[in-house]
Amino acid sequence: MSLKTAWQETCKFIKMMQKSEPHLLVYLFLTAMMTATVPFIPIYFSAQILDQLIAGQFHSAMQNVYWMIGISGVLGITSKALNQRFLKIQDCSENKISQRIVEKAYQLEYEELEKTETLDEMRKADQGCNGGGSTDSQLRDLLQFLTMLFSILYSLIFVGVLIMQILKSSQTRWMALASLFFLFALYALVILIGSILSAKAGELLQKMRRDNVHNNAMSNYIGNLGQSVTNGKDIRIFQMQKLIMHLFNKTVVSADFYLAWGTTNGKINGVITFLTQLASGMTYLVIGIIAMQGTIGIGEVMLYANAILRFTTSLVTLAASYNNIAYRYEYLNSYEAFIQRPNMSYEGTLPVEKRDDGEYHLTFDHVSYRYPGQSETALKDISFDLELKKHFAVVGRNGAGKTTFIKLMCRLAEPTEGRILLNGIDIRKYAFEEYVQIFSVVFQDFKLMEMPLGENLAASANVDDQKAMRVLEEVGLSARVAGMDKGLKTQLGKENGEGILLSGGEAQKAAIARALYKDAPVVILDEPTAALDPLAEAEIYENFNELVKDKTSIFISHRMSSCKFCDEIVVFDHGQIVQRGTHDQLAGQPGLYQELWEAQAQYYRHSHQMMEMIGSQV
Structure with a gap:
């Protein structure tokens, strides 16, 4: 130089x-x-x-x-x-x-x-x-x-x-x-x-x-693997110590x-x-x-x-x-x-109208989306109205476009073609911070932060304890929290100090409680019960219908049984909406939904027969 x-x-x-x-x-x-x-x-x-x-x-x-x-x-x-x-x-x-x-x-x-x-x-x-x-x-x-x-x-x-x-x-x-x-x-x-x-x-x-x-990034990752509490079980069961040390030395x-x-x-x-x-x-x-x-x-x-x-x-x-x-x-x-990289190209300035009645109308208008660097279109010409305060189920095979549909709705991606409207206005015209306030989302790969439970629920240092305990009660987690010495102030995880480790099902319930705490008019659950047992899953869905009765809700699930609780089912296949209707309508007509339903119903029938056989032998 x-x-x-x-x-x-x-x-x-x-x-x-x-x-x-x-x-x-x-x-x-x-x-x-x-x-x-x-x-x-x-x-x-x-x-x-x-x-x-x-x-x-x-x-x-x-x-x-x-x-x-x-x-x-x-x-x-x-x-x-x-x-x-x-x-x-x-x-x-x-x-x-x-x-x-x-x-x-x-x-x-x-x-x-x-x-x-x-x-x-x-x-x-x-x-x-x-x-x-x-x-x-x-x-x-x-x-x-x-x-x-x-x-x-x-x-x-x-x-x-x-x-x-x-x-x-x-x-x-x-x-x-x-x-x-x-x-x-x-x-x-x-x-x-x-x-x-x-x-x-x-x-x-x-x-x-x-x-x-790059070498530092790799060594830090490998070093953290060996020290991580959450990875400890897998490392011991599969005896990965030699592999980790080999990678670290390398x-x-x-x-x-x-x-x-x-x-x-x-x-x-x-x-x-x-x-x-x-x-x-x-x-x-x-x-x-x-x-x-x-x-x-x-x-x-x-x-x-x-x-x-x-x-x-x-x-x-x-x-x-x-x-x-x-x-x-x-x-x-x-x-x-x-x-100096450019900020969000779709940063808007309009505030979102604050409505006590929660009537926010979302419309997909001929929306298509292609991931950056990909030649294949993930979503193709989607036109869809989310009717107010109805409960929707979004189903389909893996890779059908369900999660992409949700990412576009939440402005985590921008349509390649078409537009999404909120109350008749292109969502790109709204201020991003304002727009996302209308959504409560539990993603499939949700993350709970290693901080106190209450702060996780409130997503803030200012926690309304009564509200937090109410949503924990609604998801069936209040008894677990009552048994914690510090209650809502209990630290989650052990990486940032002394804390507790929630089970997969407990963590998922806590994530749902966080979505309820936000009290947004649109609630989205992306595979919300994947880590729950069938009884806990049934309990969540039976209660959730009541909890979100005044809200617009969207469920993404591979379990067809969850669709019975919804007003309308939207079936995705290869990036397109191929079917819409109620469970009874779609289960009774030829199509992808009937195929998915029959496949799972057959499994449920087989499981039920096995349980009856075991019961008779006992």
């Missing part, structure tokens, strides 16, 4: 960070200047003290000792305070960046979030810390870069004073200057070689980090790019260290020769030698910091590119 590009990227980065920390630039310069100043105080005073002790000026030497302790103490404390403040800025910046990534993910269309490339971009932005692209690392290197600049400036001041002293000496001037010129030529060569090697090391490091982004311990980078980086650092030590030895030799010629005193040998050495090490560190800064912008640009 060229100096001009690096400067432009740095300015852009500083402006980005100043949005969360307006005084960042002030703290950056003050911290760098103070950190660079502190080491030069003892260097300067030590030279004075040594010369005064040699000259027998003990009183003056002690005064300089006091000055050195006092100034070093004040500047050291100030430097520590500034560095602590800057460290806080680094930590806060990383947290705020992570927060912005999460907020951005919520602003993307859900169908965009499902794409592999979107997830990769988000992972690269979010895992910048593991990949070497975090903002706190960049701030740290910027601070180090500025600190080295100030250190070089101070060193040059001392070198300038040394040259002036040499020029004042008429007898040894040219020999001293020649020695100094040789030393600077050696340093120039060391710095040039060191910069080239540092650039190579930085390039290899960033390549390793780029290769490591992704972490045995990764080739780790070994390749470590070997090459070790060689490069070894060469840089050798050259630096060589230059250090030559520094003391040249400064010693100049001192023997009477140009400078013994104490000044230490002063100028240390100043020149600090100049060299500062330049090498400066080059390494610059390489880190330049290469890290690749990751920071990935973050910025993710943040």
